[in-house]
Amino acid sequence: MPVTRLRFLLPLCAGLALSLCAHAAKPRHAKAPPPPQPLGPRPALVAFADDLATAQNWDAAALREQLGQALDLPRVKQLILPATAGTAKNWTAYRDRFIEPKRLDAGVAFWAEHEAALARAESQYGVPAEVIVGIIGVETFYGRITGGFKVLDALATLAFDFPREHPRATERQAFFRSELAEFLKLCRENGLDAADVRGSYAGALGWPQFMPGSWRQHAVDFDGDGRIDLIASPEDAIGSVAHYLSEYGWNAGETTHYSVRLPADPITRRRLLAPDIKPSFTAAQLVEAGAEPSEAAREDDGLLAVIELQNGPKKPTTVLLGTQNFWVVTRYNWSAYYALAVIELGQAVKARWLTSRPPAASQAP
Numbered sequence: 001m002p003v004t005r006l007r008f009l010l011p012l013c014a015g016l017a018l019s020l021c022a023h024a025a026k027p028r029h030a031k032a033p034p035p036p037q038p039l040g041p042r043p044a045l046v047a048f049a050d051d052l053a054t055a056q057n058w059d060a061a062a063l064r065e066q067l068g069q070a071l072d073l074p075r076v077k078q079l080i081l082p083a084t085a086g087t088a089k090n091w092t093a094y095r096d097r098f099i100e101p102k103r104l105d106a107g108v109a110f111w112a113e114h115e116a117a118l119a120r121a122e123s124q125y126g127v128p129a130e131v132i133v134g135i136i137g138v139e140t141f142y143g144r145i146t147g148g149f150k151v152l153d154a155l156a157t158l159a160f161d162f163p164r165e166h167p168r169a170t171e172r173q174a175f176f177r178s179e180l181a182e183f184l185k186l187c188r189e190n191g192l193d194a195a196d197v198r199g200s201y202a203g204a205l206g207w208p209q210f211m212p213g214s215w216r217q218h219a220v221d222f223d224g225d226g227r228i229d230l231i232a233s234p235e236d237a238i239g240s241v242a243h244y245l246s247e248y249g250w251n252a253g254e255t256t257h258y259s260v261r262l263p264a265d266p267i268t269r270r271r272l273l274a275p276d277i278k279p280s281f282t283a284a285q286l287v288e289a290g291a292e293p294s295e296a297a298r299e300d301d302g303l304l305a306v307i308e309l310q311n312g313p314k315k316p317t318t319v320l321l322g323t324q325n326f327w328v329v330t331r332y333n334w335s336a337y338y339a340l341a342v343i344e345l346g347q348a349v350k351a352r353w354l355t356s357r358p359p360a361a362s363q364a365p
């Protein structure tokens, strides 16, 4: 997986394999990490194994053994650290990594192959096919990059040897312990061998890069074979992405964002930008503050988020008004950059898909 480093903000989204920063290609550490060693029977691991085994009525000794043999992966501990502070984010550079010819071609092929499932997901959950196509394209390049880490090792590393220098180490370690438990349950429920499953360095799985807990909570069997398989079934991935967004409040028929011009006054701008991706202002309030929302935005009676994306240290920023649906996309990964990349990739694939279809198909109802 071409992971450089990830702004790992939301539980679900470990799949976002690309940094938001302009200089992502540079390695964080030039020195090669030491070879991985087993975690061994450390007290926190043993207590975790015993608690989980008791709660699930599993064999505690076997679980201790299984977890103790998991490898403590230095690379995972490097990758989980936040990007270096002070590097200017660059929306244009970030966008260009996703909206490029090879990924667009793969997106069109994905749409052609799964047209019926995408249409069914759209009608069942109200989430447009292009948004599903955008998410799966950004997450895994349509199933090509689903992660090469052994998930058991990755999650055990983050659960029991989380890097203390991380600014939210305690909270994140607790999260990964919970995800490790979810992963072990998921494997037993689905007949997967935990030692074989591969995913991202943070434990995200399959075509849509669901974390194990999200898989268990939100994934659906969409190809009708009686089991949920996000690793081998793109159709289950399609239905699961749509179901996930619908559960987080996707409004069918609503757009994701509008254009806007912000007032020049820095104090007003700061006030409007403070809630970030959370929709907080009516169009009328924005007009009153001196902003100029688009005509369509003025007709929207919902709340809007004022979002600003940096374009490196020198170029002007990109600004937009996010709707509830924009916010819902950020439930996949808590980042406006991520959400806009998903939306624009989906739109670009759709445009190419519509022009590439044979004439007979495009005339079909």
Ligand SMILES: [Ca+2]
Binding pocket: 220, 221, 222, 223, 224, 225, 226, 227, 228, 229, 233, 236
């Ligand atoms: Ca299935």
